[in-house]
Amino acid sequence: MEKVATALTIAGTDPSGGAGIQADLKTFQEVQSYGMSVITSVVAQNTTGVQAIHHVPLEMIEQQLDAVISDIPILAFKTGMIANIDMMKVIAEKIPQIRAPYVMDPVMVATSGDALIEAKARDFLRERLLPFTSLVTPNIPEAEFLTGEKIDSTDDMKRATVVLVERFGAGAALVKGGHMEGEATDFLYDGSSLHSFSSERIDTKNTHGTGCTYSAAITAYLSQGLNLYEAVKAGKHFVTAAIADSFTLGSGHGPTNHWAIRKEKVKQ
Ligand SMILES: Nc1ncnc2c1ncn2[C@@H]1O[C@H](COP(=O)(O)OP(=O)(O)OP(=O)(O)O)[C@@H](O)[C@H]1O
Ligand SMILES: Cc1ncc(CO)c(N)n1
Numbered sequence: 001m002e003k004v005a006t007a008l009t010i011a012g013t014d015p016s017g018g019a020g021i022q023a024d025l026k027t028f029q030e031v032q033s034y035g036m037s038v039i040t041s042v043v044a045q046n047t048t049g050v051q052a053i054h055h056v057p058l059e060m061i062e063q064q065l066d067a068v069i070s071d072i073p074i075l076a077f078k079t080g081m082i083a084n085i086d087m088m089k090v091i092a093e094k095i096p097q098i099r100a101p102y103v104m105d106p107v108m109v110a111t112s113g114d115a116l117i118e119a120k121a122r123d124f125l126r127e128r129l130l131p132f133t134s135l136v137t138p139n140i141p142e143a144e145f146l147t148g149e150k151i152d153s154t155d156d157m158k159r160a161t162v163v164l165v166e167r168f169g170a171g172a173a174l175v176k177g178g179h180m181e182g183e184a185t186d187f188l189y190d191g192s193s194l195h196s197f198s199s200e201r202i203d204t205k206n207t208h209g210t211g212c213t214y215s216a217a218i219t220a221y222l223s224q225g226l227n228l229y230e231a232v233k234a235g236k237h238f239v240t241a242a243i244a245d246s247f248t249l250g251s252g253h254g255p256t257n258h259w260a261i262r263k264e265k266v267k268q
Pocket of ligand 1: 025051109110111138139140171176177178179184185186200201202203204207208209210211212214236239245
């Protein structure tokens with residue numbers, strides 16, 4: 001029987017469908033990995049912002065993790081929104097049982113600017129979870145927080161990738177340039193080489209969930225056995241197509257289009 005590429009996301013939800021668990025599962029499906037999910041927080045949010053957050057009880061997060069881990073092999077997994085230290089502890093205890101590449105999207109604020117994690121939990125994320133990662137994918141503000149250093153230039157971005165790996169123990173680091181000006185360039189440091197991935201900047205306000213979609217695509221490609229460089233390259237292609245074909249839905253930052261890649265294939 002064919003081996004199924006299984007991918008798990010551990011994250012919060014977005015009922016408007018553009019970010020969080022919903023974006024992750026849509027992305028896994030488009031990339032053709034079998035998607036699974038553990039929900040940390042139920043978030044009432046849409047393209048304009050976050051209206052309310054309900055944290056799933058810790059025992060329930062643990063039971064969801066046990067349900068998946070005890071039954072199904074996981075070939076790659078990612079974490080997104082983990083709102084507080086107690087949740088991080090539960091997840092940190094289970095991670096050693098999942099012997100698969102781990103992509104951390106260190107989610108801190110939504111595209112709308114609303115906070116998704118408690119301030120004091122941000123240090124814990126770096127100290128307790130970062131050392132387990134195969135890859136961490138911060139945007140500029142997240143990288144500034146994790147390294148404690150200001151990022152104003154591409155040289156600063158490159159330096160941050162190295163600091164995250166050499167000083168803080170990430171397996172590899174991808175610092176994303178969505179928040180810079182000019183080309184959308186991301187830098188990857190894997191512990192030995194530095195790579196860059198660039199695309200033209202697309203003129204759109206529809207960037208709700210781009211970070212979730214990107215890290216989910218990388219996770220899915222890793223679950224299929226691609227190496228880190230190839231997975232990031234394919235993930236960058238996926239997210240660029242999804243932003244280029246994004247939807248103007250709702251009155252705020254619209255979502256990316258997760259089936260853009262399929263349309264691209266049909267066009268060829
Ligand atoms: N306008 C744009 N045009 C092209 N690529 C973009 C644009 N904005 C972001 N990107 C790319 O999208 C990916 C996600 O990057 P970004 O820095 O926006 O993540 P993020 O801030 O974590 O996302 P989120 O909005 O979900 O929090 C990166 O590859 C980045 O270079
Ligand atoms: C649940 C969740 N995770 C991540 C983001 C970041 O886009 C968001 N808006 N919501």
